Amino acid sequence: MKETRADICVIGAGSGGLSVAAGAAQMGASVVLLEGGKMGGDCLNHGCVPSKALLAAGRHAHAMTTGAPFGITPVTPQVDYAAVKAHVKAVVAGIAPHDSVERFEGLGVKVISEFGRFISKREVQAGDHIIRARRFVIATGSSPFVPPIPGLDNVRYYTNEDIFALQELPAHLIIIGGGPIGMEMAQAHARLGSKVTVLEGATALGKDDPELAEIALERIRSEGVEIVEGAMAARISTEGGVTVQTKDGARYTGSHLLMAAGRTANTGRLDLEKADIAYDRAGIAVAANLKTSNRRVYAIGDVAGGLQFTHMAGYQAGVVIRSALFGLPAKSSNDHIPWVTYTDPEIAQVGLTEAEAKAAHGDRIEVLRFDFAQNDRARAELNTTGLIKVMVLKGRPVGASIVGAQAGELIQLWALVIANKLKIGAVAAMVSPYPTMGEINKRVAGAYYTPRLFQSARVKRMVRFVQKFW
Numbered sequence: 001m002k003e004t005r006a007d008i009c010v011i012g013a014g015s016g017g018l019s020v021a022a023g024a025a026q027m028g029a030s031v032v033l034l035e036g037g038k039m040g041g042d043c044l045n046h047g048c049v050p051s052k053a054l055l056a057a058g059r060h061a062h063a064m065t066t067g068a069p070f071g072i073t074p075v076t077p078q079v080d081y082a083a084v085k086a087h088v089k090a091v092v093a094g095i096a097p098h099d100s101v102e103r104f105e106g107l108g109v110k111v112i113s114e115f116g117r118f119i120s121k122r123e124v125q126a127g128d129h130i131i132r133a134r135r136f137v138i139a140t141g142s143s144p145f146v147p148p149i150p151g152l153d154n155v156r157y158y159t160n161e162d163i164f165a166l167q168e169l170p171a172h173l174i175i176i177g178g179g180p181i182g183m184e185m186a187q188a189h190a191r192l193g194s195k196v197t198v199l200e201g202a203t204a205l206g207k208d209d210p211e212l213a214e215i216a217l218e219r220i221r222s223e224g225v226e227i228v229e230g231a232m233a234a235r236i237s238t239e240g241g242v243t244v245q246t247k248d249g250a251r252y253t254g255s256h257l258l259m260a261a262g263r264t265a266n267t268g269r270l271d272l273e274k275a276d277i278a279y280d281r282a283g284i285a286v287a288a289n290l291k292t293s294n295r296r297v298y299a300i301g302d303v304a305g306g307l308q309f310t311h312m313a314g315y316q317a318g319v320v321i322r323s324a325l326f327g328l329p330a331k332s333s334n335d336h337i338p339w340v341t342y343t344d345p346e347i348a349q350v351g352l353t354e355a356e357a358k359a360a361h362g363d364r365i366e367v368l369r370f371d372f373a374q375n376d377r378a379r380a381e382l383n384t385t386g387l388i389k390v391m392v393l394k395g396r397p398v399g400a401s402i403v404g405a406q407a408g409e410l411i412q413l414w415a416l417v418i419a420n421k422l423k424i425g426a427v428a429a430m431v432s433p434y435p436t437m438g439e440i441n442k443r444v445a446g447a448y449y450t451p452r453l454f455q456s457a458r459v460k461r462m463v464r465f466v467q468k469f470w
Helices: 016-027 041-045 050-063 081-099 101-106 178-190 210-222 309-326 354-364 376-380 407-419 426-429 437-446 457-469
Strands: 003-013 031-034 109-111 117-120 124-127 129-138 142-144 174-175 195-200 226-229 233-236 242-246 251-253 256-259 264-267 295-299 340-342 348-352 365-371 387-393 397-405
Touching: 003 309, 016 031, 016 041, 016 101, 016 129, 016 309, 031 129, 041 050, 041 081, 041 437, 050 081, 050 178, 081 101, 101 109, 101 251, 129 309, 174 178, 174 242, 178 195, 178 210, 178 340, 178 387, 195 251, 210 226, 210 348, 210 387, 210 397, 242 256, 242 365, 295 309, 295 426, 340 407, 348 407, 354 365, 354 387, 354 397, 365 437, 376 437, 397 426, 407 426, 426 437
Parallel strands: 003 031, 003 129, 031 109, 129 295, 174 195, 174 256, 195 226
Antiparallel strands: 117 124, 124 129, 142 264, 233 242, 242 251, 340 348, 348 397, 365 387, 387 397
16 A cells, blocks of 8 residues: 555545645645546536537527528528537547646646545545545535436436437437426437427426526427426336336337436545544535534535535635635635526526525515516527516625526626625616626616616605706
8 A cells, every 4th residue: 555645635526626636736735636537527527518518509500490580591400419429529628638637747736546435534545545634625526316216227328427428319308307407408409409308306497486497498398398397207118219107197208318317426435434424315514614524524516515516616615725724714605606507598596586585584675677678789689588686685685596698697797796795786886888788787786776766756856956956
């Protein structure tokens, strides 16, 4: 066995782990990074990056069929699915060097290409290496959750970990799960030419504001995707291809099956018990400072439960660096973390939804609304399907929900506002260039002052009084 000592040992080279390793090494700490799979983790290799590349291909195909309102004759796109997947692969390959072993070794990180497991409260073994560190950071991420549906073991099915390697276009793709992954893949494949059926046991896009989710789902249905809600899969067989029977007895048959029923924390290889680290099915239990029940061990990202987003893991990496390197008090919070579902139209959220805000603050909450159809740029580009809602408490935004074109870009202003506890007036005072989609944010902020200025009897009396003497 080879023994290594370090200030920080990071287990997992996904977004969070890489951020900790790079930051700590560049600040002078000795760092060991363990990764038994691919550098870059799920986001680069199986998640965010390849899915957005596939969605981009679908968007180009869809654009060829929707030009009539602009005076452009629609044509049926000729989709080379293998070439689409080559595009996806090329995008991943273009980003991979940034996450490579070579880059991190160049930063001074000792990279060991093995899975790590605890052998004591202060030691981890990875292959023939034993690492003893002052602090450990678990950043092993999550994997697709595959529910124990009878018959599934006898059927070829895909998850996000291998769907991007598929080279032939599915004739009829059945997707179990109507969350963000399921709906993004449904719309992308439908636009590329597949027939698609989504089976959701509860409500599709059920974690989003229901009013906004329905706007996106209506568009996806209009593009030919069959979305069946309340359809809990009970049995799967190879009859006629791949057949899913739901609990109510309905049967759905397709050519390919994609499981998109959620995620599960990657804790199985870690031997957490040997390090006295508490965990459950949701992941590793952490305090607000991201420390586990073993005070020398932190957990970040998907494996720590909570919001499962790449940017969340990156943010938590900064919290850990402040604590582990400088001994400063640092806590993680979800209040200002935005997220986006990259369907068309996109859905974006930061802070509290309307329902959450009203549940927490009652009638003290004021909900500002603005339709995309009132934005001139949206009208010029025929992107008028959309809505923004901003939840305001005593003049301060506590949440924003957006559905529509570029929602993921528009939400970033509200993430800034909420993170810095700015008041709605800061956005209303902003000057947006015309015509831009960004004016939507300014206009919804201006809606806060409409009843206070233009519908106020007091203001009108004041204006009349001033005009008499001015």
